[in-house]
Every structure is written in C-alpha cells, then in structure tokens.
Amino acid sequence: MKETASPSSRLLRGAFILVLAAILSKLIGTIQKIPLQNIGGDGVFGIYNAVYPFYTLVLLVATAGFPAAVSKFVAEEMASGREAGARRVLRISSMMLVVLGVLFGVLMYVAAPLLAAWIDNMHTEAALRSAALALPLVPIMAGLRGYFQGMHDMMPTAVSQVAEQTVRVAAMVALLLWLHQLGAADDWIAAGATFGSAAGGAAGLLVMLIYWWLYRRRTRLAAIQVQVEQAPVQHQPAWPLLKALLLYALPICLGSLSAPLISLVDTFTMPRLLKASGWSEAEAMIQFGVYNRGIPLVQMMSMLATSMSVLFIPALADARIRDRHDLIRSQTQQTVNWFWLLGLASSAGIAMLAMPVDIMLYEDAIGSDTIRWLAFTGIGATLSIVTAALLQGMGSVRAPAIHLLLATIVKAVLNIVLVPHYGINGAAIAGIVAYSLAALLNIILLIRLTQFPVSWREMVWKPLLVTIVMCAGVGVWQWLMDWLLPALGMHARLEALIVTLGGIAIGGILFLIGLFRTQLMTEQQAAALPKIGSRLVPWLNKLRIIKK
Template sequence: MPGHTKGSPGPGKAIAKGALVLGAAAVVSKLLGTLQKIPLQNVAGDNVFGIYNAVYPLYILIMFVATAGFPIAVSRFVAEERANGRPDGALGVLRMALALSVGTGLVCFGLLYFGAGTIASWIGNRQTEAALRSVSFALLFVPVMASLRGYFQGLGDMIPTGVSQVAEQFARVAVMVALLVALVRAGASDASIAAGATFGSAAGAFAGLLVMAGYWAAHRRRSGGRPSAAADAGASRRANRGVGYRAFIGYALPICLGSIVLPMLTLADTFTMPRLLVRSGLDEAGAMTQFGLYNHGLPLVQLVAMVASSMSVALVPALSHARATGTLASVRRSAEASLRIAWLIGLAASAGMAVAAIPLNVMFFASPAGYEAMTILAFTAVFSVVQIVTSALLQGLGAERATAVHLLVAAAVKVGLNLLLMPLWGIEGAAVAAVAAYAAAAGLNVVRLRRYGFARLGWREYGVKPAVCTLAMAAVAAAVLFAADRLAIVVAPDMPYRLRQTIAALLAVAAGALAFALLLFRAGLVRAEELAAVPKLGAKLLPPLRKWRILPHQGGTTCPQPLPSSDSAPETKTN
C-alpha cells in the first residue's frame, strides 16, 4: 500500500485494525441512524414520522440499485490488480467504477426526482412527493462515495470508509434536526417538514463524499500525484484488458440483487399500508399518522438486531474458513451456541418490550398511542435476531442465495397478510403480519441449516425451559413496572408523566434482564464455556457475570472450540 513504512504494522495487524475501525464505525452509524428517528417523531409528530418511514425504505432500495454492488466489486478487482503488480490497473478499475456510478446515480436520481409524483400515487399518499424529491439528491453523491470506499478497501485501508460512514451519519442527523426545528417553528406543512428530514440523507451523503475526496487527495499526493494523460490512457487500456466492463458488472450485479432483498421486506409496508389505511376511511394525514404510530416499535427492534449483527460479523469468515479447510465439525457446537444465545436474547427482548410497551412508548415518543401495535411488533425482535444469525451461518456455509430467497418469501408473506389482516385490525394487523414474515424468514433459514447438520434444536433447550424463563422474567418486569409507577405517584406526585414512565420502564427492563440472566444460568440453558465461544459477545459478558456471581461454577464441561478468525477464506460451493 502506498505510504507503508518500516514502522507500519504488518498486513495482519493492518487488517485487524481496519476491521476494528470499520466495525466500530458501523455500530456508531447504525446507532445514529436508528436513534435519529426518536427526535424526528418528538419534534414533528406522527404524521411526519409516517411520511419519513414511508419514503426512507424506498430510498434505501434505490440507493442499493444505484451503487450496484460497486464497493465490493471495486475492492476485489483493485486488490487483484495490485496483487499482480499493476497499480495503474487498480486506478483503471476505479475510473471504470466512477464512470458507471455517475451514470447509475444520475439515472436513479432522475427516476426518483421526476417520478416522485407517480411513486407517491403508488404509495397512496401525495404527502410523500416532496420527501421523495428531497431524498433523491443523495443519489448524486452516494454512488461516487461508494466507489471510492471500495477502492480504499481494495488497498486494505478501512479507515477512510469508517470515518466517512460516521461523518455521513453525523451530518445527516445534524441537518435533519436543524431543518426540523426551523421548519416546525416556521409553521411549514407536514409534507415540507418531512422533505426537510429526508434532505438530511443528501447532506450526509455529501459530507461522506467530501471525506472520501479528502482521503483520495492525500492518497494521490503520497503516491506521487496524478499520472500524465498518456500514462492515464495506458492504465485504462491495461485495466480494461484485465478487468472489462462486462466482468465488473457481472460480478457487481448479483451483489446488487442480493442487497435489495432486505429493503423489500420493509418496502412491503410502504406500498400497502397507506393505501389500506385510506380504504378503511382515514384521510391521507390520518393514514400517515397511523403509519407513524406503527413505526414506533421498529427502532427498538433494530437496536436489538444490532446485537445479533455484532455476533454475526465473525460467523461468516469463520465458517468459510472451516468449510474450506474441512474442519466444520470443530466449529459446529460454537455456531449452535451462537444461535441459541441469539434465540434467548431475542426472547428476552421481545417479552421485555411487550410488557413495557406503554412506558417505553411514552419514554421515547411522549405518548402511549399505538402501544398495542408496539406490543405485537416486539415479537419481531426474536425472529429478526434469529434471522440475522442464521443468515450469517448460511452465508458462511456457502448458501447465500437461500437467505435472499427466504427474505423474498417473507416479503410476500408480509404483503399477503397486510392485505388480509389490516382491513380487520388496522395497524395491529400489520404488526401481526410483520411477526409472521420474520418468523417465516427465520424458520426457513433454520430448516436449511438443519440440512447442513447445524441447528440441532432440542425441545427442552429451545422450547420448554426458555418459555418458563421468559414468563418468569415477564412477571418480574410487570411487577417492578407496577410498583415503580405507584411508588413514584406516592413519593413524587408532581413528577411529570413522561419522566415517571421513563423511570418505571428503565427499572422494569433492568430487573427483567437480571432475572432472565439468573434463570438462564441456574437452569443450565447457558454455560460459561458456551458463552465464551460466542463471537464478539461472550468475552464482553463473562467478566461482569462472574463479578456479580451470576454464573455458577461449571466443572468438567467440555468447552466448544471458539470460532477461528480468518483474514480471508477461500470460497467453495456446497450443494
């Protein structure tokens, strides 16, 4: 890598450092992206919140189409060109990607900006039109930024990507909040306020692109500046002989198609719920308000899913390495321990959110309105967590397409059940449909895993004992919730309602989590040795659990082998 000196860390340390930076940046970005929805609803209300949540999944889908798998494709071909001693060829790959990304970005921008009115009519709500036009400007910046990120990843330098991700999210949230406050104070319409909120995505993308441009300029200075026009043309010709447009697109397109599957599950609500709510007798504003209430529970589910995502990061390369080296049996127990831990965490989170739905709703969104839908949506947490971990396991085993197909099935289930249940139960029907959709995706993943000899599900370990522990935890949380609320009324009768509910919610969640952990370890559902084998999570949880004497002493238990780490694992196919 240009700029590498004798004092620089070796390749292995550089990769580890880059992975750490990228992982930390991803967590920060996801956390900011999830939590920014709370001030949005608090400042602007549920109608604006509904418009935003109707538009944003569509933007994510189109963004994936516009970037078309460029970062991964660029990183692969840049790494190959440099490994073959052709740094000019790596530059040629970047120029080819930039040409494609600018083209796709402009096309997708035009489709979204000029087609906003038509898309709004498909959604069934004209209030979304301004927000669709506003967010479309992000597509002028995101594809170029994605290509530059891929180039640096191909060099083995993950820091520019991580820094730009954090900068993008900070700028996005800052601009969104600033425009929200300004537009609300100015008395703007809900459609205009929502457009201001979605414009934060464009501002964030521009900020991320500026960061990447800064890293690119510094990189070019270190590598001796821009080559001459003749050298530039020669590099492009050499790159195109090695990596042509056809090969590049052929590699990037399947990645793009795989990426758009997950947003389609969320997009199912965008194109069905507003229309069905209007058909039930609501006007457009009322329909978007109900859609906003429905989305109250999703940020909390996404926070739980982040735990599963952090676990799953290590699963894919570890299983790929074990599959390539023929040592799958050595990691099977650790992989199954990860799945069981995910199942138990999801159960606890779902039960806790369901029991504390009213105070959590008040704590985050100022009002208990929509708590019924939040109570039902809480149970998407357990299936979402299982879906994430099982998808990582399947990807590590070489069954990437299966996870995409299963998500498509889940999206179809969501659409079908929305059409069936919403006329009967409104947004609560949509919440039931969401639980069923995630359960379908998770269930299909588990069935596929069993074909590989993984996910040997024992009835007692996955059914009876967890159910007893979950019910006991729910009872403890409910008792603490009731006692804390009543005690606050007696001790501090003038305490604001939202503060009282916040205190009650936090106490109930903490008490429920502690009770669940105690029950799990005392029931033998989770042993210290198994917890230690879970990637990312075990090492963080064991010290405090031992310090607080929650973990009993386990003697004579065989410890599952921890999942091996691998900088890269050869890809092989399985049937």
C-alpha cells in the same frame, strides 16, 4: 524492531473497525427517529417512514454490491503489484456509479408524483423529491469505500459512515426545528427531514475525497523519494472489467434488496388500506407514523445481529475451505441458539415495557399496543439476518435471498387480509409471520447442510423459562411503580423513564442469573468473552450466579 502486522491481523482489525462504525452509524440513524417524531409529530413521522424505505431500495439498486466488488478487484491488482490497475478499477467503477446515481436521482425526482400516487398519498411527493437529491452523491462514495477496503484500510469507510450519519441527523433536526417554527405543512417538514440524506451523503463523500487526496499525495511523495519508475498503463478495453464488476456485484445486490422490500410493502399497502378502511389521507399518515414508533426499537435489536453477521461469513468460509465440518456444525449451532435466546428475551422485554417506552420516547401511549406486536418481529428479523450470514459463509448465497423474497410476498398478502380488520396491529402481526418464515426456512436449510443437533430442551424450553422469569420480574417492578410513582407528582415522561430504566436493569439481572442457572452459558464460555470475560467471571462467582 517494529513488527509488521500480518494480513490476518489486519483483516481482523479492519473487520472490528467496520463493525464498530456500523454499530455507531446505525445507532445514530435509529435514534434520530425519536426527535423526528417529537418535533414533527406522527403525520411527519408517517410521511418520512413511507418515503425512506423507497429511497433505501433505489439506493441499493444503484450501489449495493459495488463496494465489495471494487474491494475484491482492487485487492487482486494490489496483490499483483499493479497499483495503476487498481486505480483503473476505481476510475471505471466510479464512472458507472456516477451515471447510475444521476440516472436514478433524476428518475426519482421526475417520477415523484407518480410514486406518490402509487403510495396513494400525495403528501409524500415533496419528501420523495428531497430524498432524490442524495442519489447522485452516494454512489461515488461507495466506490471510494470499496477502493480503500481493497487495500485493507477500513478507517476511511468507518469515518465516512459515522460522518454521513452524524451530518444527516444534524441537518434533519435543524431543518425540522426551522420548518416547524415557520409553521410549514407536514409534507414540507418531512421533505426537510429527508433532505438530511443529501447533506449526509455530501459529508460522507467529502470525507472519502479527503482520504483519497491524502492517499494520492502520500503515494506520489513515496514514488519520488525512492525514484520508482512505474510501468506504463496498458490501455485495455473497459467493458470486460465493467462486466466482471457487474457479475460480482449483482448477487450481493439481490441479497441486499430483499430486506428493505418488507418495509416497502408497508409503504405501498398500508396508506392505501387505511384509507379504504375510512381514514382520510392525513389521518392514514398519522396512523402510519404511530405504527412506525416501534420500528426503531426493533431496528436496535437487529442492529447487533447485522453488525456481527459480517464476522461469521469469513470464519465459516475459512472452516469450509479447510473441510472442518465439526467447526462449522458447532459454530452454527451456538450462533443460532444464542441469537434465538437474545431475540426472544429482547422482544419480550420491549413488549413488557411498551407503554412506558412509548410515553418516554413519544410523549403518549397511543402506539403501545402496536409496539407490543412489533417487538416480536425482532425475533424473526434477528434470526433471519444471522442465519443468512451463516448460509452465505457456507457458500449458499441465493437461498436466504429467496426465503426473504418469499417472506415479502407473505407480508404483502397478510397486510391485505389483516390491516382492514385490525388496522396497524394487523400489519405488525403480518411482520411477525413474514420474518419468522424467513428465519425458519434459513434454519431448516442450515440444519440440512450442517446436521447440527436440535435439542428442544436447550433451544426452546430453557430460553422460554429464562424469558418468563425475566418478564415476571419486570411485571412486578411495573406494578410497584404504578402504585408508588403517581403519589410523587412527577411528569409523565420522567415516570416512564424511571419505569423503563428500572425494568431494563431488573430484566437484565434476571436474564443473566437465568442464563447461568440453566447453564445456557457456562463459566468457560463466559471466561472466553473478549475483554470482559476475565473480569466478569470472578464477579459472577462472588455473587454465586454461576452454577457449579
């Protein structure tokens, strides 16, 4: 007899599917910036990175919170056996989302010259208009995702996320190659790249519409087979439901807006400040492109934190409901310690390998210094994401958003102070301070709420020791390769690839050894790792890495 999956197992499986899809789609979205710079150059790269945070912000205003809101109300209707009510939630939310998407799309398209003037670079105008074309498509897709999530079916969301990113990148690369071959100007090449968002939005929407059609066809056939007479739908006023959706979605929207605001600070301040420092409009965009070389690396660091953070909220919420303060305290302490260690080691590793990574990915080393500075924004970014999720899981929704808004203000002020003196490196330093401030404020609040013990030895000195040993090993590897590889006459990018991959391998091994020798991870914790723990521990014991 076939067992029916329990609600909790369905939720865990759904969360796992969403995490995998989020990691894959974010990985695709991050890696796509490398061919963008390689094909278009730093000027196109700068324009794209000036426009994309603004597009993301507008998109979040139009959609953020609505998938979660629709999911909640649909789940409630389905739990009460009111499938018609669930469809009514989708219908009303979809009408509102379509209106918002079209409205914001038209406003962004029409106001593109004004926005370009605010950015202080008219080269961004065509790209702003191109990005605006995606806005009418994406909101309705968000509503459909929320509907299926409300029925605990995460697969449509996962497939549409991956399809959206894959088509977006494919369209972007195709247009980049075509426009570059035509000899188009940088602003039109960047506009072709941002048009990928519209192509991706159309693909994601198409996937959701196919799932919706299959679902409606399946439910109609099931109703005919069992000859179910559905209760007539009561025509209730739409405004109460619409108001409830808005009230539920608004706090989530405000929390989501905080993160892209820091990126938007760079968009609205750096081109202006660089021009004031003596760069021309085109040169300022090239400098902005060089600055953004390190951003995908930092995004890959925080990508894991973002994807895993969705798992902390329900776990902590459940512990809070059951009044398990001991569980909340231990989970919070362990999570903060782990992500601080991972953020520190990853940032230090990127900083050590900045020059070979820059050559490997972008053909030259002119962005190496900035990549070194930007690498350390990853510590604060990673910790601020994870600690915000922990706070939300304990019911503190507004505080992390306020902390990140405060960090945004600090970032803007420091950009104004530092960029005229230190150029793009000044903006990177401002980012380190801003993200670190948000993370620190979140951690202080977590300590106050959970009373988890703070051990300087475990939280600071041991992670620093492991990171220093790791960096020393990577430094020795780089010194040896700088001595050996030039004699072989290899291409510069191949040399950089060898140095980078070897450095990652050596750094990873030394990090793993340090992790167990300092007992930052124990044998029991390693054995508890899902899927790999049972295989990892015997291998580590054989190599005598685990300290007994």
